[in-house]
Amino acid sequence: MALDTSPEQPAPVRQVANAISGWIDRLGAVWVEGQIAQLSRRPGLQTVFLTLRDSVADISVPVTCSRTLLDSMNPPLVEGASVLVHAKPSYYANRGTLSLHAREIRMVGLGELLAQIERRRQLLAAEGLFDPALKRTLPFLPGKVGLVTAPRSAAERDVLDLARRRWPAVGFAVAHATMQGPRAAGEVMEALARLDRDETVDVVVIARGGGSVEDLLPFSDEGLLRAVAKARTPVVSAIGHEQDNPLLDLVADVRAATPTDAAKLVVPDVAAEAHAVASARERLRSLVLGAVAREQAGLDALRSRPALADPRTLVDRRTEELATFRERARRTLRHALDRASDDIGHQRARARALSPLATLERGYAVLQDADGHVITSVAGLAGGDAVSVRVVDGRVHADVTSTTTAAAAAAPSEEPAP
Numbered sequence: 001m002a003l004d005t006s007p008e009q010p011a012p013v014r015q016v017a018n019a020i021s022g023w024i025d026r027l028g029a030v031w032v033e034g035q036i037a038q039l040s041r042r043p044g045l046q047t048v049f050l051t052l053r054d055s056v057a058d059i060s061v062p063v064t065c066s067r068t069l070l071d072s073m074n075p076p077l078v079e080g081a082s083v084l085v086h087a088k089p090s091y092y093a094n095r096g097t098l099s100l101h102a103r104e105i106r107m108v109g110l111g112e113l114l115a116q117i118e119r120r121r122q123l124l125a126a127e128g129l130f131d132p133a134l135k136r137t138l139p140f141l142p143g144k145v146g147l148v149t150a151p152r153s154a155a156e157r158d159v160l161d162l163a164r165r166r167w168p169a170v171g172f173a174v175a176h177a178t179m180q181g182p183r184a185a186g187e188v189m190e191a192l193a194r195l196d197r198d199e200t201v202d203v204v205v206i207a208r209g210g211g212s213v214e215d216l217l218p219f220s221d222e223g224l225l226r227a228v229a230k231a232r233t234p235v236v237s238a239i240g241h242e243q244d245n246p247l248l249d250l251v252a253d254v255r256a257a258t259p260t261d262a263a264k265l266v267v268p269d270v271a272a273e274a275h276a277v278a279s280a281r282e283r284l285r286s287l288v289l290g291a292v293a294r295e296q297a298g299l300d301a302l303r304s305r306p307a308l309a310d311p312r313t314l315v316d317r318r319t320e321e322l323a324t325f326r327e328r329a330r331r332t333l334r335h336a337l338d339r340a341s342d343d344i345g346h347q348r349a350r351a352r353a354l355s356p357l358a359t360l361e362r363g364y365a366v367l368q369d370a371d372g373h374v375i376t377s378v379a380g381l382a383g384g385d386a387v388s389v390r391v392v393d394g395r396v397h398a399d400v401t402s403t404t405t406a407a408a409a410a411a412p413s414e415e416p417a418p
Helices: 013-025 067-071 110-127 154-166 184-197 222-230 259-266 270-303 312-354 356-361 406-410
Strands: 030-041 047-053 060-066 082-092 097-107 144-149 171-176 203-208 235-239 366-369 386-391 394-399
Touching: 013 082, 030 060, 047 067, 060 067, 067 097, 110 222, 144 154, 144 184, 154 171, 154 203, 154 259, 171 184, 184 203, 184 222, 203 259, 235 259, 312 356
Parallel strands: 060 097, 144 171, 144 203, 203 235
Antiparallel strands: 030 047, 030 082, 047 060, 082 097, 366 386, 386 394
16 A cells, blocks of 8 residues: 655655565565576575576676575586576565565576586596596507597697697597587497597597587587596597586596697697707716716726825735734744743753652662562561662662661660770
């Protein structure tokens, strides 16, 4: 209902704002199509703020939605995506702003295509088709390069011309296929299989010029991606330009930004390789010459030493040392012999001093009976017994006439002295 106002009875701002809010609240939820112009996530808030822009007119409207709704979208919603929004209009009276509260968001048009590609990417990634461990290394110098491209296309011309300029001897096996439309994926798979069966083909390049997302859809086809993953020959993806990213780039062994870049990756530059070989040869020559110069300097230093300059110096020095050692050994031996001779003299003197002959030399004699037994007492002798007296220079044979004991010999004589 319209407000009943007049210049004499105007309505306050709050009344007008509340009336507008009431009118808008009576509107039901609507489906709105537009493009996400801005997306803002504020930390700590469960509400996400969007700006939905008309794709033709310069008109936009703010949209709010729950963080849960936005996080549940697969693929994630990004700025620039075309969407369908089921939302309830609401008017915030305190600020006088109109907004839509989104209840459901769907991708449409290009956004839906991108969503399908993203879901396919996630599925194949979970299977491991994009695993870097499966990537094969390109040959340094392929004998023959397989090329899958459209007939008489700019991509074919760019790859062939640049590759032959870089390495004139390189060979090509070209398999033409439709590179756009519903038949493109099947024909590319057939061409890839034909080149993969050729034992002389060392690497396969799938090349196409730039185009829209719809034009490049065949190169995100699941059948083509699985065929590339199973191929025996390394595959290079050269689809579109730098900003184009079909799923073929992820499953191929090498991704080239453009067909021209593919030729650079597959075929080396003969001039650059010749320069690299010359540089390597020069570095090797410098290393060898440096090593020889260091060894020569080492030999010169060794040869300049006195021992090598006059080898007799070492012999003379060792001869002097040998003479010194020999003289020292002689002195030591003489001293040892002298000490040994003195020891022998002392031992001989002691032995002689203890010998019975030395006692005999001092005038003593040894008395023995006829059997050779030494007689130490007169008790065993009788008159007429035969005895022998051992002196220093022989024996004296005698007969006992009489014996006198020591006690009798020591007693004084009773006869007066004459």
